[in-house]
Amino acid sequence: MERMIAVIGGSGVYDIEGLEDARWQAVDSPWGKPSDEILTGTLGGVRMAFLPRHGRGHVHSPSTVPYRANIDALKRLGATDVVSVSACGSFREELAPGDFVVVEQFIDRTFAREKSFFGQGCVAHVSVAHPTCGRLSAACLQAARDEGITIHQGGTYLAMEGPQFSTLAESKLYRENWGCDVIGMTNMPEAKLAREAELCYASIAMVTDYDCWHPDHDAVEVADIVKTLIGNAEKARAMVTRLPGLLGAHKPCDKGCDTALEYAMITAPEKRDPALVAKLDAVAGRVLNR
Ligand SMILES: CSC[C@H]1O[C@H](OP(=O)(O)O)[C@H](O)[C@@H]1O
């Protein structure tokens, strides 16, 4: 298998630069239309794909991003590694606007999204105890450091439904009682779906604001976020271009991301719904067709 690094760009990151043979291509998915066409090309001899999560022009809200179609389309294209770069609010004084955080854990508070490829007629339960890939995350950390970006290792990302920002009571709850470090609206169910699709997933959260808990900062405003986003997006692009050199040729994941479905299927083969099994060709073909 050949490595393909896919980047999902969040708010403010609608393209990446420097790809050879770059072209935007439409990818069909049985799970619906992805957020946009996918930019493909190569970088340092490694295949790359880029998908703007909200679409070019920021068309999809966090609740309407077609998460399943996006992950399926990337897997269908041949992606092996998925790196999310996302805007986030910070719950810690030391995670300042402009800083990056390598997310390690999530608390999923989203409720209005399709969260699994599996269901009636083909049930599977994967582990998301460790929802991010340690090896891919380490490469992102190194890539950012090599670019001189201030990046913090490890953090818990609270995924909220949005689109409104949090109330002060929620912000304090997440920060003081739940021990969260950053907050955003999109990494769930994306990370869970990537695990179901046996893709390595890393999330780089780019701090844009202090949410509303901080006594010395005003409540969040999109206009302020956008100002910070522009600088963050430049840094994210630079970080991404270092990944091919750091990751090199494809190897089986030593953390087991690429075998997540090995023991996950529970529906008896004769009871499986053929229509759902057909839709799962890219995501779960490895285990369903053997
Ligand atoms: C524009 S601020 C709120 C918006 O930005 C983040 O998006 P993404 O995670 O795709 O960078 C946040 O999750 C909200 O969707």
Ligand SMILES: Nc1ncnc2[nH]cnc12
């Ligand atoms: N404070 C915040 N809350 C949720 N999502 C965000 N994205 C950027 N800043 C955010």
